[in-house]
Amino acid sequence: MKLLIIEDQAELAANIDQYLKKEGFVSEMAANYREAVNKLGGYNYDLLLLDLMLPDGNGLDILKHVRSHFPSMGVLIISAKNALEDKVKGLELGADDYLPKPFHLSELNARLKSIYRRRNLQGEQVIKFNEIELNTDMMEATINGQHVELTKKEYELLLYMLLNRNRVLSKQSIAEHLWGDYMDAADSFDFVYQHIKNLRKKIVKAGGSDYIQNMYGSGYKFNEKR
Amino acid sequence: MKLIYKITLFYLTISFVVFLFGYLITYQVIKREIDLEQQRFLKDRLASALRMIERRPLTRPFEREKISIIPLEGEVPETGLLYSDTLVMHQSLERIEPHIKLDVVRKVGDRYYKISMYDLIIEEDDIEDGIQESLIKMYLILIGVVLLLAAISSYWLLKPFNLTLEKIKNFNLKGEEHTRFVKSSTSEFNKLNIFLNEMIRKMKKDYFALKEFTENASHEMQTPIAIARGKLELLLESDNLSDKQTMLVISAQDSIRRMSKIGSALSLLAKIENREFEQIESLNFSELVEKLLFDFKELIDLKEITVEEDIIKDVFIQMDSTLAAILVTNLLQNAIRHNKYQGEIFVFLDKQKLSITNTGDPLTLDPAQMFDRFKKNDQSRESVGLGLAIVKKICDINNFLLDYNFKNEKHCLTIRF
Numbered sequence: 351m352k353l354l355i356i357e358d359q360a361e362l363a364a365n366i367d368q369y370l371k372k373e374g375f376v377s378e379m380a381a382n383y384r385e386a387v388n389k390l391g392g393y394n395y396d397l398l399l400l401d402l403m404l405p406d407g408n409g410l411d412i413l414k415h416v417r418s419h420f421p422s423m424g425v426l427i428i429s430a431k432n433a434l435e436d437k438v439k440g441l442e443l444g445a446d447d448y449l450p451k452p453f454h455l456s457e458l459n460a461r462l463k464s465i466y467r468r469r470n471l472q473g474e475q476v477i478k479f480n481e482i483e484l485n486t487d488m489m490e491a492t493i494n495g496q497h498v499e500l501t502k503k504e505y506e507l508l509l510y511m512l513l514n515r516n517r518v519l520s521k522q523s524i525a526e527h528l529w530g531d532y533m534d535a536a537d538s539f540d541f542v543y544q545h546i547k548n549l550r551k552k553i554v555k556a557g558g559s560d561y562i563q564n565m566y567g568s569g570y571k572f573n574e575k576r
Numbered sequence: 577m578k579l580i581y582k583i584t585l586f587y588l589t590i591s592f593v594v595f596l597f598g599y600l601i602t603y604q605v606i607k608r609e610i611d612l613e614q615q616r617f618l619k620d621r622l623a624s625a626l627r628m629i630e631r632r633p634l635t636r637p638f639e640r641e642k643i644s645i646i647p648l649e650g651e652v653p654e655t656g657l658l659y660s661d662t663l664v665m666h667q668s669l670e671r672i673e674p675h676i677k678l679d680v681v682r683k684v685g686d687r688y689y690k691i692s693m694y695d696l697i698i699e700e701d702d703i704e705d706g707i708q709e710s711l712i713k714m715y716l717i718l719i720g721v722v723l724l725l726a727a728i729s730s731y732w733l734l735k736p737f738n739l740t741l742e743k744i745k746n747f748n749l750k751g752e753e754h755t756r757f758v759k760s761s762t763s764e765f766n767k768l769n770i771f772l773n774e775m776i777r778k779m780k781k782d783y784f785a786l787k788e789f790t791e792n793a794s795h796e797m798q799t800p801i802a803i804a805r806g807k808l809e810l811l812l813e814s815d816n817l818s819d820k821q822t823m824l825v826i827s828a829q830d831s832i833r834r835m836s837k838i839g840s841a842l843s844l845l846a847k848i849e850n851r852e853f854e855q856i857e858s859l860n861f862s863e864l865v866e867k868l869l870f871d872f873k874e875l876i877d878l879k880e881i882t883v884e885e886d887i888i889k890d891v892f893i894q895m896d897s898t899l900a901a902i903l904v905t906n907l908l909q910n911a912i913r914h915n916k917y918q919g920e921i922f923v924f925l926d927k928q929k930l931s932i933t934n935t936g937d938p939l940t941l942d943p944a945q946m947f948d949r950f951k952k953n954d955q956s957r958e959s960v961g962l963g964l965a966i967v968k969k970i971c972d973i974n975n976f977l978l979d980y981n982f983k984n985e986k987h988c989l990t991i992r993f
Contacts, residue, residue, distance in 0.1 A: 359799050365806030372813075430798040452802035452836050455809045503874065518812040520826050522833055532872060534837075534909055534963075541878045566819045568826040569812075 351466055352394070353377040356386045356412065357401040357428070366399065369455040370462070383407030390416065395423060396470060397462055400445070402429040402436055410436075410443060417444040424465035428453065454523040460513040479512055479574075481558050493556040503528055504549045511562065511572035520569040546570055580730035584722055595715055602707050610698050611676075615659055618678040618693050622657075625691060629684045641667055642695060648681070648688040655681045664694050674699065736760030740769055747776065749783050749851070787850055794843035801836045805829060834960060841962040844902070845949075848969045853896040861893045861900065865925055868904050872912060880918045887925040893993055895974050903970045906963045907932050907989060914987065931990040939987075943980055 353375045357363040363379045370377060378393070380386035383406045390412075398416060402409035409427070416423055427440045430451040437448045446465045449458060467477075467486065475487040483492045489505050491498045500508065510527050511519065521542045525533045528542070550562050563573045577585075625643065638645040658679040666673040675694040682689055739758050747755055755776055757769035808829050812822065847853065865887055869876075876883055893900070911921050911934035919935035945951045947968035952961040967989075971978040977992040 359803065361803045362799065362806060365803060365810060368810055369806065369813075430794070430796075430802070451798040452805050452832075455806050518822070520812075520829055522826075522829060529875065531905070532875060532909070534913070541875070544878065566822050568823055 351375045351396050351462075353397045353399060353462070354380060354386070354389055354393075354395045355399045356380045356404070356409065357399065358382060358403070358405050359401075365455065366458065370459060373459055373463070375462070383409075383412065386412055387415065390420070394420075397424045397426070397466055399458075399462070400425055400427050402427060402440070410439060413440065413443045413445055422469060424462075424469045426458075426461055426465060428458075454520075454526065456510075456514045456517055456519055456523050457527055459517075460510055460527070463513050477509070477512055479515070482508075482512070482553070484509055484512065493553060493558040496556055498552055498556045500549070500552060503545055504552070507545055507549055508553075511570070515572050515574055518565050518569045518571050524570070578730065580726045580734070584726040588719060588722060591715070591718060595711055599707055599711055602711075603703060606703055606707070607700070610703070614676050614695055614697070615657075615678075618659075618676065618695055619657065621693055621695075622678060622680065622691060625693070626682060626684055629689060633685050633687060634689070642675075642693060644692045646690045648690055650688075652681055652688045654683055654688070655679070661697065662694070666696065673697075733762070736762060736765045737768075740765065740772065744772065749779065783850070786846070790843055790846040790850075794839055797839045798836060801832055801839070805832050805836075808832070837960050838962070841960055841966065845962065845966055845969055848899065848966070848973060851973060853899045855896050855898075856894055857897060858892045858894055859897055859900055861891045861930070862887050862889055862925060864897075864900055865904055865923065865930070868901070868908055869923065872908050875912055876921070879912065879915060881912065881915055882918075882920045884920065884922045885924075887923060888927065891925055891927055899970050899974070903967055903991075904930075906967050907991075910934075910963055910967075910989070911987075920986075927993070929990055929992045931988055933986050933988040935985060936987050938982060938985070943982070946980060947978070 351374060353370065355363045355366055355377050357366070357379070358381050360379075360381060363381070367377045367379065375397075378389060378395075380389050383404045386404075400409050400412060404412075409429075413425060413427070416425060425445045427437075427445045427448045428451055429436055429440075429448070437450075440448055446468070447461050449461060464486075467475075475485055477484045477486060481494045483495075484490070484505070485492075486509070489502070491500050491505060491508060506528060507524065510524065521539045524542045524546075525539060528545070546562060550560055553562075554560050561572050561574065563571045565571055621643070625645065629645065634645055634647050637647065660677050660679070662675055662677045663672050664675045664677075665671070674697045676697050678691075678693045680691050682691060736758055737760075743755055743757055755773070757772065760766055760769070808825050811817070811825050817825070866885075869883065869885070907930075908921075911932050914936045915921065915934050916936060920933075921935075922931075922933040924931045924933075939946065941951060947964050949965045950961040951965075968978055970976075971991060977990075979990040979992070981988050981990075
């Protein structure tokens, strides 16, 4: 998966690059508009991570350029301006998704992978890991070929963990992924615990291994090696 | 009440007092003139009576209407003219009427006579009635003329002032265009216009500076936060972290999240204050509340809260749709967060009001402070303490009334549209 990160904050770009390397992404970085257009002319990328605020131009112009020249490239917009217009405009111009700063790298990873899957692996709507299979089209899970009844949130949780295998996921990042802006309404961290508990039970009951590892009460990890 | 009518009323009140004094003065002057006139009249008649006696001296008392002449015996001292008021039977009116009386003792020829003459007095009542009637009519004319003049002159005099008011009313802080005031021939209004111009210029300058700052601050803050958050996530990936270190990292992440929340909530407050959400439309509030209740359903269920709704269909409210969503989201969030396990929420909506009632522990905070920024009932709680401040701000700019009360262990927030 080749990724171009267009982000003027070098530190942030370095974070993203380092985090995604483990997931098999090969990333290049562009710190401004000019550099971005140059790189887009010279190489072919699968995915584009686009910061809308650039020192020498507007990211939306890059988006227009990409859409007319590389219609199949996946684009994820990241922006510190949590402005609704930017989001709407970006999606209208053909971006695949929008993620406001600050985001969790695990969330970014999950979103990029989803875009990649949608754009590049046509027809392949199944994410497979050992005995677990997720059908992203039907939003259904099977373990050892057996259908497992999961609630919508449990399915989303499992998908999120599968996309972020072997990563420590804080309760916070999980809550934000599952409930977004609404997570503040309730004691959502306790609910994360409940969901994890139920999900584990269902996987083990269907004959799957217990991959979900509790990290000192403050996070979880989907551990391949268990 | 319009200024001009206030002035007019004030003027008319003063005129009324002046008219009262005028009444007293007029009464006295007229009374005095009449008295003098009557005395002169009696004096004239006395002179003709004396002439008559001179020609034909009387030996017997002479009594006619309004005159009596009594010849006196011997030597009596002459007196001066003595006027007095008395009551006499009036012959043609056939009733007793007040008269003015002149008594005098005079020597005519070689006899002394006591002469009394009467004349009908012009009664004080009549004078009073006359003066009253004329003054009241004059006062009524004055009121009419003054009101008419006030209306005309206020239109003419205050025209520049009203134009200025109109300009201020239509003034939009966000607007780029320059507000121009019409020059007037009244120096006070010109001064006002100059002052307003200066004020508007300063206001706009400050507003744009503040706006820029808020935007920049929010943007510039989120980026370092995003970087720090990423670094911590990368740190978590290290293989050789101890349990304690992991917990430290995760708790640092929590604080970072709160910081980011505060930043975006403050910038949202500033944006609402700057009236950046002004796409007023007719919004189906019932649908919005239903939709958000549905969105929150899972979190409500997880806390085993019972929700009761009494939502009238198709309640339309004029407001910005983004703000409406933020308003209801914050209210529901509040009702869920500060609720008990297996608590209750009651949502009521009709054309006049939206009220959300939830069970929960009583406030430890002064209810008057609950809409202030960073006021939290429980300082250790996860919340940032800006949710209700945002609710209040949205209500303020939409002129909604926001009300809180606590009854039967239940918190109730009511918004009157």
